[in-house]
Amino acid sequence: MSLVPADLKYTASHEWLRLEADGTVTVGITDHAQEALGDLVYIELPEVGAHFAADKELAVVESVKAAADVYAPLSGTVTAVNQDAADAPESVNRDAYAAWLFKMKPDNAADFAGLLEPAAYQASADA
Amino acid sequence: MLKKTVLNAAHRALGARMVDFGGWDMPVNYGSQIEEHHAVRRDCGMFDVSHMCPIDIAGPAARAFLARLVANDVAKLRAPGKALYACMLNPSGGVVDDLIIYFLAEGRFRVVVNAGTADKDIRWMHDRLAEWKLDLAITPRRDLAMIAVQGPNARAKVWQVLPETEAATRELKPFFAVEAGDYFIASTGYTGEDGYEIMLPTERAEALWAALHAAGVAPCGLGARDTLRLEAGMNLYGQDMDENISPLDAGLAWTVSLDGDRDFVGRAALVATGQQRGFLGLVLLDKGVLRSHQTVLTAWGEGEITSGSFSPTLQQSIALARLPRGVAVGDEVHVLIRDKRLKAKVVKPVFARHGKALV
Numbered sequence: 038m039s040l041v042p043a044d045l046k047y048t049a050s051h052e053w054l055r056l057e058a059d060g061t062v063t064v065g066i067t068d069h070a071q072e073a074l075g076d077l078v079y080i081e082l083p084e085v086g087a088h089f090a091a092d093k094e095l096a097v098v099e100s101v102k103a104a105a106d107v108y109a110p111l112s113g114t115v116t117a118v119n120q121d122a123a124d125a126p127e128s129v130n131r132d133a134y135a136a137w138l139f140k141m142k143p144d145n146a147a148d149f150a151g152l153l154e155p156a157a158y159q160a161s162a163d164a
Numbered sequence: 165m166l167k168k169t170v171l172n173a174a175h176r177a178l179g180a181r182m183v184d185f186g187g188w189d190m191p192v193n194y195g196s197q198i199e200e201h202h203a204v205r206r207d208c209g210m211f212d213v214s215h216m217c218p219i220d221i222a223g224p225a226a227r228a229f230l231a232r233l234v235a236n237d238v239a240k241l242r243a244p245g246k247a248l249y250a251c252m253l254n255p256s257g258g259v260v261d262d263l264i265i266y267f268l269a270e271g272r273f274r275v276v277v278n279a280g281t282a283d284k285d286i287r288w289m290h291d292r293l294a295e296w297k298l299d300l301a302i303t304p305r306r307d308l309a310m311i312a313v314q315g316p317n318a319r320a321k322v323w324q325v326l327p328e329t330e331a332a333t334r335e336l337k338p339f340f341a342v343e344a345g346d347y348f349i350a351s352t353g354y355t356g357e358d359g360y361e362i363m364l365p366t367e368r369a370e371a372l373w374a375a376l377h378a379a380g381v382a383p384c385g386l387g388a389r390d391t392l393r394l395e396a397g398m399n400l401y402g403q404d405m406d407e408n409i410s411p412l413d414a415g416l417a418w419t420v421s422l423d424g425d426r427d428f429v430g431r432a433a434l435v436a437t438g439q440q441r442g443f444l445g446l447v448l449l450d451k452g453v454l455r456s457h458q459t460v461l462t463a464w465g466e467g468e469i470t471s472g473s474f475s476p477t478l479q480q481s482i483a484l485a486r487l488p489r490g491v492a493v494g495d496e497v498h499v500l501i502r503d504k505r506l507k508a509k510v511v512k513p514v515f516a517r518h519g520k521a522l523v
Binding site: 072075076078079081097099100101102104130 | 181192193196197198387390391451452453455473474476481502
């Protein structure tokens with residue numbers, strides 16, 4: 038059974054988001070995603086400062102068995118990337134909610150409210 | 165409806181992540197694929213390979229049948245128990261399947277074929293038999309389960325759990341098999357490590373699996389099996405070769421015997437076409453992961469990766485690739501990954517065996 042913390046928002050494509058006090062969002066992949074992928078061995082992160090429209094591929098996580106795209110959960114500009122996670126991809130397997138991948142400044146702060154609630158994500162991940 | 169091996173419930177009880185593999189519901193890992201991989205290179209792991217299909221070929225004409233059926237020459241099988249790796253070809257020289265043939269006694273052979281191709285293979289064998297009108301029986305043995313125990317400590321673990329088989333297997337050389345009571349024990353495998361592949365009646369399989377687990381043998385899924393065979397430079401049917409690929413273009417020339425005038429299916433096509441492509445290993449020098457179907461850019465033209473992954477032993481990405489003739493070991497090539505050109509080195513296609521990196 039994978040973990041779905043109650044204080045985060047989610048996407049159907051298995052990203053999690055946390056709204057920070059400064060208005061940026063921190064993004065990672067869910068526990069369900071890391072479990073489905075298996076041992077991660079490579080993470081390709083976006084450039085800081087790059088702008089992405091919602092649902093565009095912006096990062097790649099690769100496990101021993103497969104490569105998976107990570108999508109921009111909302112439109113915005115990348116403000117930070119977690120190089121520690123890229124240097125140690127297994128940290129995402131250990132704790133997918135601690136090993137964040139990147140932070141974004143949303144174009145439109147209201148977009149955050151439209152993301153999936155934990156229960157809705159759980160239901161979509163189980164489907 | 166997916167087919168299940170007799171160990172399906174045992175895999176689920178161990179928390180395996182299950183996948184559809186060639187129509188079979190099989191464990192891909194029991195947690196960490198990389199830990200399972202290391203267990204086999206460093207200690208001992210076990211795989212349920214009961215989805216593969218043993219087929220007994222028995223009768224006075226068994227040897228003559230196999231001599232025409234496969235591209236390797238069963239004349240090499242003289243010592244009882246000896247095993248031979250071979251490709252079964254179509255008339256165009258493409259690979260219908262790759263298989264292992266065990267010679268048990270004159271007129272008695274056992275062939276083991278891949279899971280996803282088993283039905284096709286059995287039909288193919290029956291069709292050839294009808295065409296050649298030989299005196300033998302083809303008997304698929306779905307009444308047998310198969311457990312591969314692999315790793316430097318595999319033999320000791322098997323003897324600990326099945327002490328009654330030790331006397332029969334202690335002197336077993338690599339690539340041989342022996343029948344010990346209800347157990348058919350072969351010193352073959354798909355990992356590049358020592359160990360046994362054990363066939364046994366399905367009703368005994370759960371007990372053996374549980375006893376090996378209790379003895380500390382790590383259950384390993386098809387994920388680790390794939391990275392282990394890739395490091396060992398062993399081909400995977402459907403990926404590295406198929407019905408449209410000649411064994412000569414898949415690094416399997418060593419399994420094709422053109423000595424004498426033995427008339428096996430596909431021979432004329434192989435002789436007429438010869439080798440068109442090279443088949444070599446790649447080690448990625450830049451960061452990323454090599455995957456099948458990625459394009460390889462070389463000084464001699466384009467090639468293609470047929471199998472690629474991350475190598476837990478080498479801690480970098482490796483691949484098997486079909487490349488233009490002319491590309492040589494030591495060359496530097498580029499691989500196109502998501503529109504980027506990443507640097508890779510061409511190596512002999514054996515990356516790690518017996519616990520050691522070889523590149």
